[in-house]
Amino acid sequence: MGLIGNIISNLVAKWMHAHNDVWKTGIYGVSGVLIGLALGMYAEPSIRLWVFLIVGAAFSGVISVMLGNIFTRFDLPIISIPFMLVIWILLLTIGITKGDSTSFHAITFLRRIDLWLFDQLPLTVFEYIKMFGSILFQENLLSGLLVLIAIGIYSRISMLYGLWGGILGMTIYSFIHGSLDGYHGLNYVLTALAFGGFFIIHNKHGFIFASLAIIAVGFVDLGTVELLKALSVNLKGELPSLVFAFNVVTIIFLLPLKLLPSSPQTLRLNPVPLYLIKSPETNLKWYRRWVGLNTRQRTILTFPFNGEWAVLQGNNGEWTHKANGQFAWDFVVKDEKGLQAQGTGLSATDFYAFGLPVLAPAPGTIVAVENMVIDNPPGEATTERNWGNYVVINHGFSEYSELSHFKQGSITVFPGQIVQRGDILGYCGNSGRSPVPHIHFQLQNTPELGSNTIPTVFAEGLINGNISTNVIPEKNDRVAILSVKSKNKFTLLGKEGSTCTYIVKKGWLKSKETLQYGTDAYGTPAILSGNNLLWYLIERPSFIEIRPDFKTIPSRLFLSGFIDIVGNSLLLPKFLQDGFEWDNGRVSLNNDQWVVETNGKVISIDPKDGIYNVVIKSNPNFYYRIVDKKKLL
Numbered sequence: 001m002g003l004i005g006n007i008i009s010n011l012v013a014k015w016m017h018a019h020n021d022v023w024k025t026g027i028y029g030v031s032g033v034l035i036g037l038a039l040g041m042y043a044e045p046s047i048r049l050w051v052f053l054i055v056g057a058a059f060s061g062v063i064s065v066m067l068g069n070i071f072t073r074f075d076l077p078i079i080s081i082p083f084m085l086v087i088w089i090l091l092l093t094i095g096i097t098k099g100d101s102t103s104f105h106a107i108t109f110l111r112r113i114d115l116w117l118f119d120q121l122p123l124t125v126f127e128y129i130k131m132f133g134s135i136l137f138q139e140n141l142l143s144g145l146l147v148l149i150a151i152g153i154y155s156r157i158s159m160l161y162g163l164w165g166g167i168l169g170m171t172i173y174s175f176i177h178g179s180l181d182g183y184h185g186l187n188y189v190l191t192a193l194a195f196g197g198f199f200i201i202h203n204k205h206g207f208i209f210a211s212l213a214i215i216a217v218g219f220v221d222l223g224t225v226e227l228l229k230a231l232s233v234n235l236k237g238e239l240p241s242l243v244f245a246f247n248v249v250t251i252i253f254l255l256p257l258k259l260l261p262s263s264p265q266t267l268r269l270n271p272v273p274l275y276l277i278k279s280p281e282t283n284l285k286w287y288r289r290w291v292g293l294n295t296r297q298r299t300i301l302t303f304p305f306n307g308e309w310a311v312l313q314g315n316n317g318e319w320t321h322k323a324n325g326q327f328a329w330d331f332v333v334k335d336e337k338g339l340q341a342q343g344t345g346l347s348a349t350d351f352y353a354f355g356l357p358v359l360a361p362a363p364g365t366i367v368a369v370e371n372m373v374i375d376n377p378p379g380e381a382t383t384e385r386n387w388g389n390y391v392v393i394n395h396g397f398s399e400y401s402e403l404s405h406f407k408q409g410s411i412t413v414f415p416g417q418i419v420q421r422g423d424i425l426g427y428c429g430n431s432g433r434s435p436v437p438h439i440h441f442q443l444q445n446t447p448e449l450g451s452n453t454i455p456t457v458f459a460e461g462l463i464n465g466n467i468s469t470n471v472i473p474e475k476n477d478r479v480a481i482l483s484v485k486s487k488n489k490f491t492l493l494g495k496e497g498s499t500c501t502y503i504v505k506k507g508w509l510k511s512k513e514t515l516q517y518g519t520d521a522y523g524t525p526a527i528l529s530g531n532n533l534l535w536y537l538i539e540r541p542s543f544i545e546i547r548p549d550f551k552t553i554p555s556r557l558f559l560s561g562f563i564d565i566v567g568n569s570l571l572l573p574k575f576l577q578d579g580f581e582w583d584n585g586r587v588s589l590n591n592d593q594w595v596v597e598t599n600g601k602v603i604s605i606d607p608k609d610g611i612y613n614v615v616i617k618s619n620p621n622f623y624y625r626i627v628d629k630k631k632l633l
Contacts, residue, residue, distance in 0.1 A: 003033070003036070004057070005029075005032035005033050005034075005035045005056070005057040005060075006030075006032045006036070007032070008053075008054060008058055008061065009028055009029045009031060009032025009033075009035075009060050009064065010028055010029040010061070011061070012057075012061030012065075013061045013065050016062065018064075018065045018068065027078070028068070030080060031063075031080055031081075031082040031083035032060050034080055034083040035053065035056045035083055035086055038083075038091075038242065039052065039056070039087075052090050056086050056090045060083060060085075061082075063082040063086065064082045074258050074259070075274055076251060076258060076274075077254075079194075079251075080246075080247060081247050083243075084244050084247055087242065091240075127180055127185075128166050128170060128185075129144045129145055129148070131144060131183075131185030131186065131188070131189060132145070132151070132166070133145075134184055134185065134189070135189065151193070155279045155281055157197045157281060157284075158196055158197065158198070158279070158280055161192045161193060161195070161210060161280075162189055162196070164192060164196075165191060165193070165210075166185055168211060169185045169187075169188025169192075169217070170183065170185065170188075172214070172215055172218030173188075176218060177222065187245040187246040188214055188218070190243060191210070191213050191246050191250065192214055194246070194250050195210035196210050196280060197279075197284065198280055198283070199271060200254075200269055200270060200271050201269075201271075201284060202283075202284055203270075205268040205269050206269060209253070209269055213249050213250070213253045217246060220244075220245040220248055220249055221241060221244075228241055254271065257269055257270075258271055270287055272287070282553050285554075286550060289548070289550045289553070293550050297443065297455065297456055297457060298396070298399060299396075299397065299401075300459045300538070300540055301456065301457070301459055302458060302459060302482075303331075303359075303461050304401075304439060305331065305356065305358060305428075305439065306356075306359065306481065307480060308462070308478050308479070308480040309333050309439075309478070310331065310333065310334045311331060311473045311475050311476060311477045311479065312436075312438055312475070313330040313475060314329055315327050317330070317475075324450075324451075324452045324453065325450070325452075327456050328440065328442035329440070329441050329473060330439070330440050331441065332352075332353050332436065332437070332438045333356065334352070340352060340353070340436060340437075341436075345378060346378060347378070348430045350378070351378065351436060351437040353428045353438055354428055354429065354430065354437040355407060355410075355429075356428045357424045357428075358391075358406060358426050358428055359422050359423065359425065360393060360419040360422060360423045360425055362393070362401065363395070363421055364393040364394050364395040364396070364418075365394045365417070365418050366394075366415050366416065366418075366419060367392050367393065367400070367415060368392040368415060369413065370389050370390050371389050371406070371408070372409070373389045373408060375429045375430045375431050376430050376432075379436075382433060385432055386432050387404045387432050387440075388404055388405045388429070388430075388431030388434055389406035389407070389410070389411060389426070389432070390403060390404040390449070391425045391426065392447050393419065398446070399454070400443070400444050401443055402441070402443075402449070404440040405428070405429055405434040405438060406425075406427065406429045407426065407427045410426040410427035410429060411426035413425050413426070421541070442456070443456040456472070457471060457472055458471040458472075458473070459471075459541065460482045460541060460542055461479055462478075462481070464477055466583065467581065467582040469584065482541065482542050484575040484577070486575035486576055486577045488575070489575060489607060490573065490574055490575075490576055490607045491574060492527070492537050492544055492546070492610055492611075493539060495517035495610065496518050497517065497518070498517045499514055500514070500609075500610060500611070501514045501628040502514075502515070502562075502624050502627065503623075503624070503627050504559060504561035505561075505621065505623050508621075511559045512627070513529060513559070513560055514529065515527050515528070515562060516529070520549070524536055527546065527562070529560055529562060532551065533549075533552045533563065534548070534549040534551070535566055539574075540571075543571045543572060544571070544572050544574055545571050546566050546571075547570075548566055548568070561622070562624070564616065564622065565603075565616075570598070571585065572596055572605065576589075576594050576607065584599055586598075593612075594606070600616060600618055601617070602617065611626070612625075612626050613625050
């Protein structure tokens, strides 16, 4: 009966033009399944019953589509609300069989096992394990144990919340009811699972919130049972409460969270968007990546100078760079002896940095310039106009570069001017709060002077002679712009419309994966795969970065080798040189095949056609091999 109810509900939803992606999840058939099972439990078998099943399942399909359209506006799940609305109407119409309306009928042989175990185990232990079986409409010990094991296989977080929900549910029930007589824990367990990392992200606040929801379910469920008893006086049996409490509490607790603005910096309780929900562990990975994308630096920065400079003061410096200004650097030029100046050092012109060009660290638009502050004699500094001569550049994404202490009258740009990476902004000076000629650099979140600095990395560069990526220079580091040239150039950009098909082997599983080069909805270059997987292609000066979209999270539901290859980020060099090395990789030319080794992966690439073959050193049972490539028309 459950299968028939499922088919009817899904067909009705399809007929009503339910959203196809949502329909494929099977959510519209859930209430149909439950209606079929409930009618078989609470109504006398008859031809009339089958008619009610067909009508009820169809009605639940209609209500599911209706509620889905309404609840979608708030990103709320319909859960099993259609089932509750329909089953009560049907049972009141068709009549209820006599029996215990607060629990479900057990399979006969399992009932016998239960009776034996009931005599062997303490009542609390027996009821505790048994309640997990109610998820499958079977309240017996074996079913409960199997369901608990299945939950543990699916998610350890879910299992912990389920166990906690059972303990807290039994405690609440005993407190309100006075004993465990008539106890069934379906609503408690479902609520614990729903708020245990499924609908909201698991953290300490989520645990407290889930506990409050479980307590609320206890009061709502027992109150509902008493109300239904009063309404069932003239019926053969009592109208069952089923999962009414779970549905009511879930919606009441979720709605306020869904109405709050999404802000990773301020929210303690973070609901998971319905279209992204997977296991609690996967939801947690999604959330961490989402927070990272919302808080991470978007601008690709390079050092704002030519040649080698040294870090005089870094983040959280010993003199300045404190509190809101902690993420900043002061750069100077030193000779082989570590000196900043030649001669007496009494004149600004004695300093190696004075008068050297200052470059734009990234493309952007000039938003503010000060060019007329007098340079200080070495050893002196003014605090009245402490930024001296400065340039502020808007890079977009609410990120602004602020460069200070230019030489008086040397700035060559003006507000509104668009600059590219490496364009000369002016020349290093000693204006403002600057006792020695140097460049002050910081990335901030507004264009005003003294704005809050934000955690910053330079995309690439030479650090103490070594090629490094994602650089955070420290005091006394010697740094320089990375310059790599080669006639063998590699890129994954400009391949829109092309596809590559690969054989993927992960353990004993083998399948094909097709990658398509295209763009996201906003025109950003990307690689797309099945199951809505997407990776962005980000061009750095010397590298191509492949970075997953925040929704592209590993899952057991699909077999994607590219997820394992990319991880959180994959850097591939744009200029191929045999023996080229950086902090996380190396390039070699083997039998006319370019090979990149990075982060434990060996990637064979072709300058024109892209990635050919990938193996993971730590996993001999993994490989990724191209079998076909073509250009789509």
